[in-house]
Amino acid sequence: NKQIIFQDYVTGFPKETDMVSKTSTIRLNVPQGSNAVLVKNLYLSCDPYMRSRMKKSLVKSYVPSFTPGLPMAGYGVAKVLDSGFAALKEGDLVWGITGWEEYSLITEPETLFKINHADVPLSYYTGLLGMAGMTAYAGFYEVCCPKRGEFVFVSAASGAVGQLVGQFAKLMGCYVVGSAGSTEKVDLLKNKFGFDDAFNYKEEHDLNVVLKRYFPEGIDIYFENVGGTMLDAALLKMRLNGHIAVCGMISQYNLEKPDGIYHLANVITKRIHIKGFLVLDHYHLYPKFLESTLKYIKEGKIVYLEDIAEGLDSAPAALIGLFTGHNVGKQVVVVARE
Numbered sequence: 464n465k466q467i468i469f470q471d472y473v474t475g476f477p478k479e480t481d482m483v484s485k486t487s488t489i490r491l492n493v494p495q496g497s498n499a500v501l502v503k504n505l506y507l508s509c510d511p512y513m514r515s516r517m518k519k520s521l522v523k524s525y526v527p528s529f530t531p532g533l534p535m536a537g538y539g540v541a542k543v544l545d546s547g548f549a550a551l552k553e554g555d556l557v558w559g560i561t562g563w564e565e566y567s568l569i570t571e572p573e574t575l576f577k578i579n580h581a582d583v584p585l586s587y588y589t590g591l592l593g594m595a596g597m598t599a600y601a602g603f604y605e606v607c608c609p610k611r612g613e614f615v616f617v618s619a620a621s622g623a624v625g626q627l628v629g630q631f632a633k634l635m636g637c638y639v640v641g642s643a644g645s646t647e648k649v650d651l652l653k654n655k656f657g658f659d660d661a662f663n664y665k666e667e668h669d670l671n672v673v674l675k676r677y678f679p680e681g682i683d684i685y686f687e688n689v690g691g692t693m694l695d696a697a698l699l700k701m702r703l704n705g706h707i708a709v710c711g712m713i714s715q716y717n718l719e720k721p722d723g724i725y726h727l728a729n730v731i732t733k734r735i736h737i738k739g740f741l742v743l744d745h746y747h748l749y750p751k752f753l754e755s756t757l758k759y760i761k762e763g764k765i766v767y768l769e770d771i772a773e774g775l776d777s778a779p780a781a782l783i784g785l786f787t788g789h790n791v792g793k794q795v796v797v798v799a800r801e
């Protein structure tokens with residue numbers, strides 16, 4: 464059983480060598496009388512929140528730190544090989560938290576979602592139809608309180624969450640601008656995902672000037688994925704009673720000291736509704752989300768872009784690539800196709 468082992472807690476930018484590939488000779492099986500499920504992992508998801516699991520948490524976190532010497536873990540799509548859990552049987556396909564290894568014994572099978580619609584690419588359940596999709600859906604519809612015609616700004620817009628937020632906003636009849644870190648990504652935002660406009664934040668010297676250019680009348684909704692100077696500039700351009708959904712702050716995850724925010728007082732003067740959220744609190748909406756999103760995919764109203772890394776050994780590089788913008792679209796690792 465090939466595994467990607469977490470080496471030790473990380474400070475600063477994570478490196479490929481923080482995770483090493485090893486082969487375990489321990490044979491996994493479902494112990495007699497347990498409700499565990501043995502799975503073969505097919506697709507793994509690389510997600511920015513995994514960075515927080517790579518440091519030793521000093522306070523109780525919503526996700527525990529990885530344990531040095533044990534395999535990494537994250538969202539994935541897998542096939543059930545054996546099951547002591549009544550709701551799953553051999554041959555079923557599932558998505559949920561699994562190990563970064565070829566085979567995993569899942570001891571909390573109630574956390575897995577059974578895949579009932581396999582007429583779309585299975586890898587979609589690592590993102591679009593899984594955690595990232597739910598994040599975009601819950602964050603946009605539940606937290607942003609969107610209305611037709613509003614001005615929406617999305618950062619890290621070409622990524623797993625951002626590309627969907629932009630498309631949900633367009634379906635709602637909003638005006639949407641996204642920021643991303645390369646010309647290729649800006650082109651995708653405008654020509655594939657249907658954003659009204661987009662810009663490369665790495666080529667801009669003054670984000671305040673840029674946001675003024677794209678939002679002369681101000682921003683009603685800011686879907687926040689990056690934090691730092693981008694949040695600061697957005698605060699300055701928010702309209703009265705605007706909404707900021709604080710989804711993530713990837714620019715801060717590898718810093719020892721957070722970047723300064725100077726314009727927070729705008730929250731007061733502009734009566735901004737600023738709300739952080741965790742997708743974990745919204746999974747009761749999953750059936751509704753799945754039904755509507757599958758329909759949109761089949762009607763061609765939602766398109767999706769994945770960045771596929773081949774083989775378990777490519778997982779460490781794929782994960783750290785999220786923090787330099789190496790991924791173009793949702794970062795997926797293929798362990799096996801069936």
Ligand code: NDP
Nearest residue numbers: 511622623624643644688689710711712713714741742788
């Ligand atoms: P992405 O697919 O968007 O990948 C991360 C992207 O972030 C990179 O491709 C890069 O794109 C951008 N990025 C990396 N470093 C920086 C930086 N220093 N400044 C600006 N942009 C940067 O990831 P996801 O869509 O999966 O996640 C997006 C955000 O949503 C993250 O902050 C994540 O933590 C958060 N999240 C929150 C959840 C919740 O429950 N609240 C659940 C899931 C995700 P570029 O080339 O454009 O710079």
